[in-house]
Amino acid sequence: MATTPDSSPLVLDFDSHVLEPDEIWTDYLEERFQAAARDVFWKEEAPGCGTEIVLNGAVVPRHRPDWIDRAGSWRPGRSWDETGALDPRAAAVPCAGARDGRARLADLDAAGIAAQVVFPTYFGEYFFVARNPGVAEALARAYNRWIVDFCSADPARLLPAAVLPLQSVNASIREARRAAEAGIRVVTLRPMYFERTRFLNHPYFDPLWTELERLDLVAAVHPYPGSTNPDWSSHGPFLERVAGKGALPIGHAIAEVVAPIMDASTFLIGQLFYAFLDRHPSLRMVILHSKASWLPLILEKIEGYLTITVGTTIPVRIDAEEVFYGHGSIGIGFDADEQVLHAMPDLFSRVAVWGSRYPNHDAMAAGEAVERLRAAKVPEEAISDLMHHNGARLLGVGVPTPAGSRP
Amino acid sequence: MQQKDFAVFDCDAHVVEPAETWDYVAAADRDLVRQYYWEDADSAPFGILNGRRTAFVTPGYRTAGMGGSVRGPGLSPAVQRVLYSRNLTPEQWDYMDHRGARDPLARVVDMDLMGIDQVLVIPTMVNNYLYFIENAHAARAVARAVNDWIYDYCQAVPGRMFPCAVLPVQYPAFAVEEARRVAEKGFRVVALRPIDAQGLYPNQTAFDGLWSTIEALGLVVGMHTFPAGETILAGNRDGRQYSPGELVWLQGSTTDDHMVTSQTASFIYEAMAWVAYATLSGFLDQYPNLRMTVFESNAGWLPAVLEQCDHAYRLYRNLRQHKGSRLPSEAFLQQCKISFEADEGAVFSMHEYFGDVAIWASDVYHHDAADAWEVIRKMDKAGVPYETKVKMLSTNACQLYGIEPRLFVTEEAELNLPDWFPTPAEVEAARAPEHVLLANVPPGSFASLQAQLLQGLFLGVEGEVH
Numbered sequence: 001m002a003t004t005p006d007s008s009p010l011v012l013d014f015d016s017h018v019l020e021p022d023e024i025w026t027d028y029l030e031e032r033f034q035a036a037a038r039d040v041f042w043k044e045e046a047p048g049c050g051t052e053i054v055l056n057g058a059v060v061p062r063h064r065p066d067w068i069d070r071a072g073s074w075r076p077g078r079s080w081d082e083t084g085a086l087d088p089r090a091a092a093v094p095c096a097g098a099r100d101g102r103a104r105l106a107d108l109d110a111a112g113i114a115a116q117v118v119f120p121t122y123f124g125e126y127f128f129v130a131r132n133p134g135v136a137e138a139l140a141r142a143y144n145r146w147i148v149d150f151c152s153a154d155p156a157r158l159l160p161a162a163v164l165p166l167q168s169v170n171a172s173i174r175e176a177r178r179a180a181e182a183g184i185r186v187v188t189l190r191p192m193y194f195e196r197t198r199f200l201n202h203p204y205f206d207p208l209w210t211e212l213e214r215l216d217l218v219a220a221v222h223p224y225p226g227s228t229n230p231d232w233s234s235h236g237p238f239l240e241r242v243a244g245k246g247a248l249p250i251g252h253a254i255a256e257v258v259a260p261i262m263d264a265s266t267f268l269i270g271q272l273f274y275a276f277l278d279r280h281p282s283l284r285m286v287i288l289h290s291k292a293s294w295l296p297l298i299l300e301k302i303e304g305y306l307t308i309t310v311g312t313t314i315p316v317r318i319d320a321e322e323v324f325y326g327h328g329s330i331g332i333g334f335d336a337d338e339q340v341l342h343a344m345p346d347l348f349s350r351v352a353v354w355g356s357r358y359p360n361h362d363a364m365a366a367g368e369a370v371e372r373l374r375a376a377k378v379p380e381e382a383i384s385d386l387m388h389h390n391g392a393r394l395l396g397v398g399v400p401t402p403a404g405s406r407p
Numbered sequence: 408m409q410q411k412d413f414a415v416f417d418c419d420a421h422v423v424e425p426a427e428t429w430d431y432v433a434a435a436d437r438d439l440v441r442q443y444y445w446e447d448a449d450s451a452p453f454g455i456l457n458g459r460r461t462a463f464v465t466p467g468y469r470t471a472g473m474g475g476s477v478r479g480p481g482l483s484p485a486v487q488r489v490l491y492s493r494n495l496t497p498e499q500w501d502y503m504d505h506r507g508a509r510d511p512l513a514r515v516v517d518m519d520l521m522g523i524d525q526v527l528v529i530p531t532m533v534n535n536y537l538y539f540i541e542n543a544h545a546a547r548a549v550a551r552a553v554n555d556w557i558y559d560y561c562q563a564v565p566g567r568m569f570p571c572a573v574l575p576v577q578y579p580a581f582a583v584e585e586a587r588r589v590a591e592k593g594f595r596v597v598a599l600r601p602i603d604a605q606g607l608y609p610n611q612t613a614f615d616g617l618w619s620t621i622e623a624l625g626l627v628v629g630m631h632t633f634p635a636g637e638t639i640l641a642g643n644r645d646g647r648q649y650s651p652g653e654l655v656w657l658q659g660s661t662t663d664d665h666m667v668t669s670q671t672a673s674f675i676y677e678a679m680a681w682v683a684y685a686t687l688s689g690f691l692d693q694y695p696n697l698r699m700t701v702f703e704s705n706a707g708w709l710p711a712v713l714e715q716c717d718h719a720y721r722l723y724r725n726l727r728q729h730k731g732s733r734l735p736s737e738a739f740l741q742q743c744k745i746s747f748e749a750d751e752g753a754v755f756s757m758h759e760y761f762g763d764v765a766i767w768a769s770d771v772y773h774h775d776a777a778d779a780w781e782v783i784r785k786m787d788k789a790g791v792p793y794e795t796k797v798k799m800l801s802t803n804a805c806q807l808y809g810i811e812p813r814l815f816v817t818e819e820a821e822l823n824l825p826d827w828f829p830t831p832a833e834v835e836a837a838r839a840p841e842h843v844l845l846a847n848v849p850p851g852s853f854a855s856l857q858a859q860l861l862q863g864l865f866l867g868v869e870g871e872v873h
Contacts, residue, residue: 083721084723084725088726198661202658232653232657234654238648238651239683243610243683243688245603246611246688247610247612247614250728257683257718261708262676266654266672269667269672274662293711297675300707300750300751302671304775305671305775307838308488309668310853311844311848313664315844317840338711338714339760340711343756344752
């Protein structure tokens with residue numbers, strides 16, 4: 001496995017995040033859209049007041065009194081138990097790298113990460129729920145211009161993932177083309193329902209998938225918790241509603257615990273039921289931020305139910321495992337503490353890519369991730385695939401090697 | 408042929424409640440139940456739900472085509488695929504409709520062929536529709552009737568079949584009453600479904616008495632999940648989701664293409680949601696002697712969900728209300744069991760993790776079921792040690808239910824199949840995608856009917872009864 005001079009492995013982090021600053025709205029969003037955007041999707045931070053999000057004409061409620069901005073609370077060296085010990089009544093300062101590319105590079109070095117793909121936070125959790133396609137397109141443009149600037153601190157190590165305004169397939173195609181021209185390699189697609197009728201497998205989105213394949217972009221299917229999503233749009237709202245009824249209150253959001261797994265697997269089920277991967281043999285696609293352990297079971301279930309799904313309108317291969325693993329340019333994000341992955345390294349080393357989740361509160365440094373894999377006796381060659389080669393192959397670019405590193 | 412020297416306990420298999428179940432409704436309640444949950448053979452596939460004509464899956468489930476009674480000996484999903492693509496004669500349909508789904512003596516014959524020594528038998532249709540009955544008294548009457556029927560069903564073959572009861576959660580006091588009644592009759596297991604039908608998700612304060620009662624009675628509570636969407640299209644009258652599985656079904660129902668069956672993940676999602684709540688809220692500490700199982704939902708997802716719950720437990724330490732000392736994973740693995748099925752490579756690979764908590768489920772006679780020989784073969788191929796295999800297929804369940812394991816079946820028998828039964832070559836050929844295309848199947852085949860049924864018959868069929 002390629003290593004740095006101190007024998008740390010060269011790691012490609014396929015799932016990291018930013019905390020979007022207000023300037024995306026105030027400086028990057030074209031002025032002619034700002035008035036409308038204040039209603040459609042707007043973010044504002046004020047000292048002593050915290051972050052306020054306006055979405056579709058209403059302020060998004062905070063679920064609980066938690067002033068820790070958990071999307072940006074991790075930093076190298078901080079353990080999960082230390083995060084748990086933070087005082088939720090005191091606003092914790094997000095890590096500098098959440099908003100500052102140069103500060104982020106220092107964190108990458110400390111965390112043992114050679115390069116990372118950078119995804120949105122607010123533009124993931126809220127933007128896709130915004131209901132005005134025209135304003136959404138403008139906001140996507142603004143974010144994508146900002147993320148390129150953010151990553152310009154070191155374009156070889158910070159790889160931006162663009163957002164697409166999935167509210168409109170035409171707008172999404174336009175923005176995908178613009179992103180490709182700007183040198184962006186990855187686009188963010190959130191697996192959720194739009195207008196309660198269009199999931200990403202809907203024929204409405206066929207032209208977008210075709211275009212992404214043509215542009216050779218990586219389609220990153222990235223779920224978000226969806227705690228404040230409207231009903232019927234993703235799994236998060238149902239989870240929060242039923243948990244909120246419970247006689248025993250949990251005290252914090254529950255959607256982030258299992259909704260991403262559900263949203264991601266719902267996506268894969270729909271895609272395989274409609275022969276999506278066969279229809280897009282060259283598409284580069286990765287499913288992120290939802291663990292990988294569910295993959296073998298869901299593929300087994302898909303195959304089982306496709307076997308007895310008859311009267312189909314299009315030909316669908318039932319051997320879901322072969323369809324998925326045989327596709328050649330597909331990946332799934334994993335966490336290093338996944339016991340199912342530890343037990344089946346040969347399977348996952350074909351497709352899994354590592355994501356730190358930096359700087360979310362549940363992030364993990366690369367060194368710790370490698371240690372956990374080694375402690376679980378995952379073979380070194382598999383670790384190399386999981387932490388480096390699979391991601392590099394998906395991106396279709398070389399991973400930068402810090403000075404002095406050995407191939 | 409496979410052999411075995413230990414008793415296999417099947418902890419989740421099904422009956423499909425026949426029309427005679429309604430004969431068990433107390434005479435004084437019949438008029439009421441007729442208004443809220445009723446079906447006659449003459450009006451199939453429709454029945455009455457809450458005073459409205461509703462397309463039940465029941466009639467279809469009572470025929471092989473919709474999957475309720477089809478998976479008997481030899482009728483694997485791959486074989487079903489071939490048969491669904493043919494025009495079948497009435498005799499062939501009849502062959503596929505296994506009597507054992509409603510006749511215990513017929514079931515025993517199938518159990519012997521499928522390598523199953525003992526079984527926990529769970530209702531199908533009532534488990535599906537009970538939670539949507541709007542009248543609490545009617546729900547109580549239906550639950551009592553089904554529980555009495557299934558009790559008699561199992562009594563026909565004592566020592567091999569054990570009944571699971573359903574509870575009318577519409578009014579928790581009725582559920583408590585029924586739990587006590589069935590416990591006195593000798594039931595060891597009651598089933599609840601973790602859905603929000605009519606706003607009755609079973610974690611609410613109103614259910615505290617029920618949980619305490621189940622715990623005190625020493626009953627095992629099986630959280631039994633189900634499909635959502637294609638099987639109960641009525642759903643919640645206020646339009647709110649009752650199950651996460653509905654989002655799976657919605658993918659197909661909004662595209663005008665073939666369906667995406669919610670069964671692919673509805674069971675799993677309902678269970679994930681419940682386990683996340685139960686472990687993060689301190690529910691298992693609240694009821695430390697409660698013996699809870701997760702049925703019908705596979706098990707391969709469990710490690711990932713428990714890992715996520717443990718993460719949250721640590722990360723939200725100063726926010727969470729639950730102050731117990733057990734990690735969520737510890738609480739579940741110490742106190743609960745989970746059923747697994749034959750198609751679970753991850754479970755076999757992680758047999759050390761699952762060895763003490765997994766119990767096997769065939770899901771017979773539902774169309775996606777498997778027999779014991781299949782799971783034994785797969786476990787052997789995966790290298791699951793003998794002692795662990797016996798725990799997972801037998802002793803974990805027997806100890807949980809307090810049932811003495813009894814061995815009846817030691818050797819896989821040759822099946823006496825009819826001459827029209829698909830050959831291995833036909834089964835292999837049917838794997839081709841084109842084999843089941845609507846354009847390629849004969850008009851009278853189930854494949855042809857299924858598309859019509861799901862697109863035309865079920866959608867928008869609710870109406871008033873005049």
